[in-house]
Amino acid sequence: MDLFRIEGGRPLSGTVKAAGAKNAVLPILTAALLTEEPLEVQNAPGLADVDTLLNLLRELGCEAERSEGGRVHIQSAKQPHYRAGWEQVRRMRGSFCVLGPLLARTGRAEVSLPGGCVFGVRPIDVHLKGLEALGAKVAIEHGFVMAEAPPGGLVGAEVFLGTAFGSSVTGTMNVMMAATLARGQTIIQGAACEPEVEDLGKCLIAMGAKISGLGSPRLIIDGVDSLSGATHSVLPDRIEAGTYLLAGALTGGQVRVDNCPSEHLSALFDRMWQAGLPFERGEDWAETLPCGLGARPRPTDVTTQPHPGFPTDLQAQWMALMVLADGVSVITERIYPDRYMHVAELLRMGARIRRQGTASVVEGVPNLSGAPVTASDLRASAALVLAGLVAKGQTEVHRVYHIDRGYEGIEKRLQSLGARIERVRS
Numbered sequence: 001m002d003l004f005r006i007e008g009g010r011p012l013s014g015t016v017k018a019a020g021a022k023n024a025v026l027p028i029l030t031a032a033l034l035t036e037e038p039l040e041v042q043n044a045p046g047l048a049d050v051d052t053l054l055n056l057l058r059e060l061g062c063e064a065e066r067s068e069g070g071r072v073h074i075q076s077a078k079q080p081h082y083r084a085g086w087e088q089v090r091r092m093r094g095s096f097c098v099l100g101p102l103l104a105r106t107g108r109a110e111v112s113l114p115g116g117c118v119f120g121v122r123p124i125d126v127h128l129k130g131l132e133a134l135g136a137k138v139a140i141e142h143g144f145v146m147a148e149a150p151p152g153g154l155v156g157a158e159v160f161l162g163t164a165f166g167s168s169v170t171g172t173m174n175v176m177m178a179a180t181l182a183r184g185q186t187i188i189q190g191a192a193c194e195p196e197v198e199d200l201g202k203c204l205i206a207m208g209a210k211i212s213g214l215g216s217p218r219l220i221i222d223g224v225d226s227l228s229g230a231t232h233s234v235l236p237d238r239i240e241a242g243t244y245l246l247a248g249a250l251t252g253g254q255v256r257v258d259n260c261p262s263e264h265l266s267a268l269f270d271r272m273w274q275a276g277l278p279f280e281r282g283e284d285w286a287e288t289l290p291c292g293l294g295a296r297p298r299p300t301d302v303t304t305q306p307h308p309g310f311p312t313d314l315q316a317q318w319m320a321l322m323v324l325a326d327g328v329s330v331i332t333e334r335i336y337p338d339r340y341m342h343v344a345e346l347l348r349m350g351a352r353i354r355r356q357g358t359a360s361v362v363e364g365v366p367n368l369s370g371a372p373v374t375a376s377d378l379r380a381s382a383a384l385v386l387a388g389l390v391a392k393g394q395t396e397v398h399r400v401y402h403i404d405r406g407y408e409g410i411e412k413r414l415q416s417l418g419a420r421i422e423r424v425r426s
Helices: 022-034 048-059 093-106 125-133 169-179 195-206 238-250 266-274 312-322 342-348 378-390 410-416
Strands: 003-007 013-017 039-042 063-067 071-075 108-112 137-141 144-148 158-160 185-189 210-212 218-222 230-233 254-258 279-281 285-288 328-332 352-356 359-363 372-374 394-398 420-424
Touching: 003 378, 013 410, 022 039, 022 048, 022 071, 022 093, 022 169, 022 195, 022 238, 048 063, 048 071, 048 093, 093 108, 093 125, 093 144, 093 169, 125 137, 125 144, 125 158, 125 169, 169 185, 169 195, 169 218, 195 210, 195 230, 238 254, 238 266, 238 285, 238 312, 238 378, 266 279, 312 328, 312 342, 312 359, 312 378, 342 352, 342 372, 342 378, 378 394, 378 410, 378 420, 410 420
Parallel strands: 013 254, 039 230, 158 185, 372 394
Antiparallel strands: 003 394, 003 420, 039 071, 063 071, 108 144, 137 144, 185 218, 210 218, 254 285, 279 285, 328 359, 352 359
């Protein structure tokens, strides 16, 4: 298992370009199951999760090829297989997005219960509730979701997809894709407003779907008889962009992120301003400004919320920043209350953090010290890498296969900014 070996204490400087969004490209790739015609996806990031999903699509009967420049070409079979097995789906939760397209296209879907990062229970009730509203019969048997459309196919309906922790992103995506081929009109109330949902909707519209209300909590989908092929370019990854900006701020360096979706990072910029971190931003770029290694940010509370609130996928990286703040911060996780697997590892590096229910109280310390730490999930591993960049001495981050799921060559990009980080094959 590979690990990252990091020597901290060097301000980062330079420019990186944000890749295509991981949380958008995966459901967009599954949309190829909705049509017999080819779908070309551009700006697809080179991630392990993309490879996993392409393997799953091949198992379902698709031809899927990746070429240089971030292009992926997918051609679905005329009769796709309807069973998505455990071996691929267990690797990541995004694979579950094949459920809606398979059900709509073939009238039947058998999809293994999903895996992915382990940071608490993430129920699929909303997905099943939405598909049942469209007329599907759904059951869970032997670790599989078994769904069957009524005779004549799915039927449009009104469905509410909100939950106690905000709207379900992948639930919205699954139901929206299924509704594109349903008979009649579907209205999704409490739809997720995340940019990645909107990006999927734009791809579906390019394929011939009739969708209005993208970016709002009320989506209206008028079903069509069939969808066509299309070409779609994936939007930039706001989480990757935010991670590199926080790396620059944490090290007191000057890091510019191009292809940065600034309009999608307003909550992060607001917290950076509150923390006294100097930065500049434009329409498609943002840049941290040097403040000197050792300069401590102001303590700043954060509560994760659905978009446009502070993203849960940046919570761990923000905590890595706040452990060095000059005072006490409170970080509250409202989306995934148990998403604190990184806390124990940051404590190994000298952080002072105590958990109180869904919140973590972070007492800033002057510095961190390098230590061997273990990554438990994708964003937690990014936080540990960021902490290693400023820790005194050497940090080893183990199980970095997690970070490969969501960051394209992160060690090479950080090296280009002056970081002393290397991947060690073990």
